[in-house]
Amino acid sequence: MSATTQAFFERLAERGYEPLLHGISGTIRCDIEDVGSWFVVVNNGSLSVSRDTVGADCVLVCSREDFDRLVVGKQNPTTLFMQGRMKITGNLALAQMFQRLFPDESLSRGKQG
Amino acid sequence: MGEKTTVSVLEGNNFVVSDLRGDIDASPTEPLGLFAWDTRFLSRWLLTVDGLRPNILSTDDLDYFYVQFFLVPGTGTIYVDADQSIIRKRAIGNGFHEDLTILNHKDQPVDLKVRIEAAADFADLFEVKDKLTKKGEFYHRIESDRLVLGYRRETFIRETLITASAEADIDEHGLSFAVHIEPHSQWTTSLDVVIRLGLLDENHQETKNGHGDQRARSNVKRSLEKLSEALPRLSCEWPSLQVTYSRSLVDLAALRFYPLTLSGQALPAAGLPWFMTIFGRDSMIASYQALPFTSELAEAALRALAQRQGTRIDDFRDEEPGKIMHEARFGEMTAFEERPHSPYYGAADVTPFFLILLDEFERWTGNAELVQQLEMEARAALTWIDTYGDRNGDGYVEYSRRNKETGLENQCWKDSWNSILFADGTLSRLPRATCEIQGYVYDAKMRCARLAREFWDDPELAKRLESQAAELKRRFNQDFWLEDREFFALAIDGDGRKVDSLTSNIGHLLWSGIVDEDKAEALVRHLMGPKLYSGWGIRTMAEGEGGYNPIGYHVGTVWPHDNSFIAMGLRRYGYREEAARVAMNMLEAAAYFKGRLPEAFAGYRRELTEFPVEYPTACSPQAWASGAPLLLLRAMLGLEPVGDHLVVDPALPRTLGRLELLDIPGRWGSIDAFGRGRVDTSTIGDRIQPGKGKDETR
Numbered sequence: 156m157s158a159t160t161q162a163f164f165e166r167l168a169e170r171g172y173e174p175l176l177h178g179i180s181g182t183i184r185c186d187i188e189d190v191g192s193w194f195v196v197v198n199n200g201s202l203s204v205s206r207d208t209v210g211a212d213c214v215l216v217c218s219r220e221d222f223d224r225l226v227v228g229k230q231n232p233t234t235l236f237m238q239g240r241m242k243i244t245g246n247l248a249l250a251q252m253f254q255r256l257f258p259d260e261s262l263s264r265g266k267q268g
Numbered sequence: 269m270g271e272k273t274t275v276s277v278l279e280g281n282n283f284v285v286s287d288l289r290g291d292i293d294a295s296p297t298e299p300l301g302l303f304a305w306d307t308r309f310l311s312r313w314l315l316t317v318d319g320l321r322p323n324i325l326s327t328d329d330l331d332y333f334y335v336q337f338f339l340v341p342g343t344g345t346i347y348v349d350a351d352q353s354i355i356r357k358r359a360i361g362n363g364f365h366e367d368l369t370i371l372n373h374k375d376q377p378v379d380l381k382v383r384i385e386a387a388a389d390f391a392d393l394f395e396v397k398d399k400l401t402k403k404g405e406f407y408h409r410i411e412s413d414r415l416v417l418g419y420r421r422e423t424f425i426r427e428t429l430i431t432a433s434a435e436a437d438i439d440e441h442g443l444s445f446a447v448h449i450e451p452h453s454q455w456t457t458s459l460d461v462v463i464r465l466g467l468l469d470e471n472h473q474e475t476k477n478g479h480g481d482q483r484a485r486s487n488v489k490r491s492l493e494k495l496s497e498a499l500p501r502l503s504c505e506w507p508s509l510q511v512t513y514s515r516s517l518v519d520l521a522a523l524r525f526y527p528l529t530l531s532g533q534a535l536p537a538a539g540l541p542w543f544m545t546i547f548g549r550d551s552m553i554a555s556y557q558a559l560p561f562t563s564e565l566a567e568a569a570l571r572a573l574a575q576r577q578g579t580r581i582d583d584f585r586d587e588e589p590g591k592i593m594h595e596a597r598f599g600e601m602t603a604f605e606e607r608p609h610s611p612y613y614g615a616a617d618v619t620p621f622f623l624i625l626l627d628e629f630e631r632w633t634g635n636a637e638l639v640q641q642l643e644m645e646a647r648a649a650l651t652w653i654d655t656y657g658d659r660n661g662d663g664y665v666e667y668s669r670r671n672k673e674t675g676l677e678n679q680c681w682k683d684s685w686n687s688i689l690f691a692d693g694t695l696s697r698l699p700r701a702t703c704e705i706q707g708y709v710y711d712a713k714m715r716c717a718r719l720a721r722e723f724w725d726d727p728e729l730a731k732r733l734e735s736q737a738a739e740l741k742r743r744f745n746q747d748f749w750l751e752d753r754e755f756f757a758l759a760i761d762g763d764g765r766k767v768d769s770l771t772s773n774i775g776h777l778l779w780s781g782i783v784d785e786d787k788a789e790a791l792v793r794h795l796m797g798p799k800l801y802s803g804w805g806i807r808t809m810a811e812g813e814g815g816y817n818p819i820g821y822h823v824g825t826v827w828p829h830d831n832s833f834i835a836m837g838l839r840r841y842g843y844r845e846e847a848a849r850v851a852m853n854m855l856e857a858a859a860y861f862k863g864r865l866p867e868a869f870a871g872y873r874r875e876l877t878e879f880p881v882e883y884p885t886a887c888s889p890q891a892w893a894s895g896a897p898l899l900l901l902r903a904m905l906g907l908e909p910v911g912d913h914l915v916v917d918p919a920l921p922r923t924l925g926r927l928e929l930l931d932i933p934g935r936w937g938s939i940d941a942f943g944r945g946r947v948d949t950s951t952i953g954d955r956i957q958p959g960k961g962k963d964e965t966r
Contacts, residue, residue, distance in 0.1 A: 174644060175579055177643075178641055178644070228580075231582070231605070231610060233610040233611070234603055234604070234605055234610045236467065237424075237467070237598065237602065237603035237610065238422065238423055238424050239423035239424050239425060239466055239467060240423050242467075243467075248529040248531075248575065250529075251529045251575045251576070252575065255579045
């Protein structure tokens with residue numbers, strides 16, 4: 156279990172309404188290798204997070220190391236995808252909006268230039 | 269103008285540039301090949317018959333997505349009557365589909381060795397442009413019925429899959445066919461070249477069309493037909509305008525780019541071959557120019573750019589929260605962060621322009637839904653203007669790149685490094701607040717005040733924006749005005765100095781409305797005077813300035829899109845006849861290019877060259893050049909949405925005679941505009957005299 160990944164999703168669940176996702180609805184499944192799956196349900200900008208299997212509109216698959224790097228701002232989400240290190244299936248518009256949530260400022264504090 | 273030596277077929281960011289035979293034989297630096305997603309998927313595609321390359325009879329490329337090559341087998345020497353004909357028909361679509369047919373005209377059967385040589389260098393477009401070498405490894409696979417050419421760098425994979433419908437011997441360098449053709453008979457094969465990115469769960473091992481089937485073509489054709497049906501019809505007694513109008517519309521259709529994040533909506537890519545991608549500036553400007561004709565491009569541009577709005581501070585990408593992106597790329601160098609275009613945000617003018625386009629879109633379409641959906645993005649853009657945009661807190665938006673290595677020094681439309689020069693030719697210092705950006709900010713705030721009041725239910729914001737805009741206008745007219753030369757400085761630079769060259773930027777100020785009424789007359793005198801006006805249009809920089817060069821990219825050339833905005837600015841301040849002249853002269857130039865205006869042409873005086881000299885390395889077609897005639901039509905016809913109505917107030921050049929534009933779409937349904945040319949455009953520049961009031965000139 157990655158502490159960073161765990162913390163990211165916990166903090167996401169605490170956020171409730173996220174203005175960066177205003178007007179957005181859909182479910183994103185993050186499959187993080189060797190760690191597991193998280194489901195982020197966005198309902199008009201309001202976030203809830205669960206580990207129970209629900210239907211997803213969009214699935215992101217990547218390694219634990221890469222996901223940790225996303226969370227702390229050491230890796231850009233777009234280039235991670237372009238390099239073939241993150242696979243995305245389903246609704247790409249939703250994935251494009253979801254990437255706005257990286258990095259988590261509090262987890263990355265002091266790690267950005 | 270040189271003889272045409274290449275033929276292109278394109279759809280979105282997928283295009284093939286070949287020679288007139290249909291062959292691709294790319295040198296590392298030649299932009300020949302099959303390109304998609306900023307990568308060259310084929311650098312070699314050579315047809316030989318019995319070891320010889322065919323000779324060309326003719327090429328038919330009337331459609332931008334489909335081309336036919338008519339050839340005869342090569343004889344090695346001069347042309348002799350051939351016993352066979354070769355026809356290649358090529359349609360674009362996720363790679364391309366080619367039908368190769370050989371006709372035997374003899375009374376005897378014939379046996380031929382037909383071969384297609386194929387190779388892929390998987391060059392990133394930046395590598396083609398900047399002559400760089402690859403870091404990964406190449407591979408190939410021969411599967412039962414296809415040749416796979418591949419490239420791998422860590423997990424980054426690109427593949428080209430080649431199949432043929434006829435029986436072929438496949439080796440790593442291509443496909444060979446042993447062909448036997450009976451007398452007066454024919455042989456044919458389909459060739460499919462499919463690209464694979466390995467990013468999405470793409471299952472297209474095939475092109476959009478199966479062997480022998482023309483679906484790829486008809487899909488593109490159908491979308492063009494659908495678009496064409498919805499466009500206004502133009503008729504004009506001056507026939508060149510009809511040609512230019514049709515050319516502009518078809519070129520804009522050809523440049524349509526379908527972002528993966530929008531379901532089936534297309535925005536204009538910037539230009540062929542180098543700029544087949546989303547650009548904040550080019551995509552929005554072309555969409556704005558096209559608004560009276562189609563609103564689909566603007567809607568797609570606004571949506572795609574809103575999705576990619578900056579949310580974090582990222583020095584490498586020049587990204588800031590609320591900032592609208594400049595350029596997105598998909599090639600290897602971008603993926604591995606050797607270039608910052610994922611996307612790159614180095615533009616200071618596009619964030620206010622986004623707000624301008626959003627308002628203008630609603631004015632034409634009455635589509636309140638989009639304005640409501642993008643409220644958060646619009647507010648974030650307004651916040652960017654006042655915070656990150658105004659980096660020194662002086663009330664003006666200025667730029668200075670965060671990315672000092674691969675970022676752009678100039679983040680305005682004149683984005684070459686040496687465009688912002690003093691009158692003595694010396695370079696200004698960063699950060700630079702260029703004048704037209706302040707105009708855009710003024711306009712954006714005025715327009716957002718309307719949106720806040722009518723759609724966002726926020727009259728407080730509306731009031732605040734109006735008062736900020738009024739204050740900006742007041743200060744700008746003092747701080748940027750050059751008393752002795754009677755025009756606005758090009759910029760205020762990092763040392764607080766007014767950059768005092770006379771440039772076309774002052775025309776954008778008229779377009780934005782930031783200019784005090786009593787200063788407009790002087791600006792118009794400069795714009796229409798011999799130092800800025802070449803006879804074909806307004807130069808980017810005036811003759812006589814230290815940095816002036818008639819073939820300098822942003823320091824003396826004439827840009828069609830620039831002129832189309834200036835014509836709108838002239839109209840805004842009541843200079844109808846001057847707007848008509850700018851429009852007429854640019855349309856005359858277009859006639860020399862068969863209706864397809866280049867991105868830029870030389871600033872030579874018209875009487876010196878008698879025809880407009882194309883700027884050497886410009887893209888063609890270029891979206892905002894293709895859009896220029898559309899905006900010029902709007903300027904001449906005086907088309908302005910007012911409430912639910914379209915005002916038509918023509919001031920047409922006499923040369924045009926009668927002009928009709930039928931079925932202009934918008935919130936009013938559709939409206940026809942008519943006019944008859946009455947303005948004598950040959951003498952207008954002479955009539956504006958220093959010191960004369962505006963009314964005396966008309």
